[in-house]
Amino acid sequence: MLNHRSQQFFQSLQNEICLNLEAADGKEYFLEDIWKHHEEGGGTTRVLQQGAMFEKAGVNFSAITSKLTGKLADALAVLPQRIFASGISVIIHPESPMIPAGHMNLRYLELEDENAWFGGGIDLTPYYIFEEDARLFHSTLKRICDKHDVAFYPRFKQKCDEYFYLKHRNEARGIGGIFFDYLQQDLEKIFLFVQDVGKCFTDLYLAIAKKRKGEPWGGKEKEWQLIRRGRYVEFNLIYDRGTLFGLETQGRTESILVSLPPQVKWEYDVHPEPGSREKLLLDILQQPRDWTGS
Numbered sequence: 001m002l003n004h005r006s007q008q009f010f011q012s013l014q015n016e017i018c019l020n021l022e023a024a025d026g027k028e029y030f031l032e033d034i035w036k037h038h039e040e041g042g043g044t045t046r047v048l049q050q051g052a053m054f055e056k057a058g059v060n061f062s063a064i065t066s067k068l069t070g071k072l073a074d075a076l077a078v079l080p081q082r083i084f085a086s087g088i089s090v091i092i093h094p095e096s097p098m099i100p101a102g103h104m105n106l107r108y109l110e111l112e113d114e115n116a117w118f119g120g121g122i123d124l125t126p127y128y129i130f131e132e133d134a135r136l137f138h139s140t141l142k143r144i145c146d147k148h149d150v151a152f153y154p155r156f157k158q159k160c161d162e163y164f165y166l167k168h169r170n171e172a173r174g175i176g177g178i179f180f181d182y183l184q185q186d187l188e189k190i191f192l193f194v195q196d197v198g199k200c201f202t203d204l205y206l207a208i209a210k211k212r213k214g215e216p217w218g219g220k221e222k223e224w225q226l227i228r229r230g231r232y233v234e235f236n237l238i239y240d241r242g243t244l245f246g247l248e249t250q251g252r253t254e255s256i257l258v259s260l261p262p263q264v265k266w267e268y269d270v271h272p273e274p275g276s277r278e279k280l281l282l283d284i285l286q287q288p289r290d291w292t293g294s
Contacts, residue, residue, distance in 0.1 A: 126174060
């Protein structure tokens with residue numbers, strides 16, 4: 001099985017991503033917090049805060065072995081048993097409202113009965129739409145998917161659009177990306193795909209972030225960013241499977257909730273002006289687009 005190799009890859013990827021983000025920020029460095037799970041295993045949480053480019057960035061690695069609760073076993077449609085879970089999660093909340101929030105999660109799970117699978121994905125959450133950035137983001141992910149299976153991108157994009165959707169708001173969290181789960185047929189090939197997805201993240205995200213860091217913004221744009229971050233919080237606390245899995249398996253709460261932004265606002269009944277850039281964002285979030293032209 002792939003428990004040791006996946007764990008090694010995720011741990012190495014955490015180091016690489018942190019170095020790249022520190023170099024791009026140029027001001028702050030990641031603080032490291034090593035923790036142990038109460039049953040077996042643990043992880044490393046790294047957080048960069050109040051940087052020049054990033055208001056908060058969290059890069060988590062974990063590898064734990066735990067007994068599935070009845071609730072989780074039912075959710076996974078398996079018998080209660082021990083489970084090995086390893087993965088990496090990355091969340092980046094930029095200082096500038098012109099730079100989107102970025103998110104990646106990759107994971108490998110292996111049950112005591114040797115049933116195993118990969119899951120994860122990458123998605124982008126802009127506060128202001130730059131269509132060329134959205135096209136770059138999706139076309140890059142499509143190219144990576146096509147390298148492994150031409151059916152991957154349309155399938156995983158649709159799953160992403162469906163998953164990162166706030167039903168109570170009737171809008172997507174962002175412009176999507178790819179999302180996959182329970183990939184278990186030919187695990188060796190899937191592992192190669194997962195590695196390519198993981199290795200592309202920082203180059204792709206930083207290409208967009210560096211392009212937009214000089215865009216002008218002021219109080220109005222920051223206010224909009226804080227309001228939109230509220231939607232991010234709502235999704236993570238209500239729908240996000242990783243958050244719910246971590247809490248249900250009694251993972252480390254601080255590490256699980258590191259994905260939440262440092263500053264956020266909820267204003268009552270906000271409606272952007274017709275024709276504004278803020279309204280354009282909402283229009284797009286209410287109707288998923290094909291950003292690749294495929």
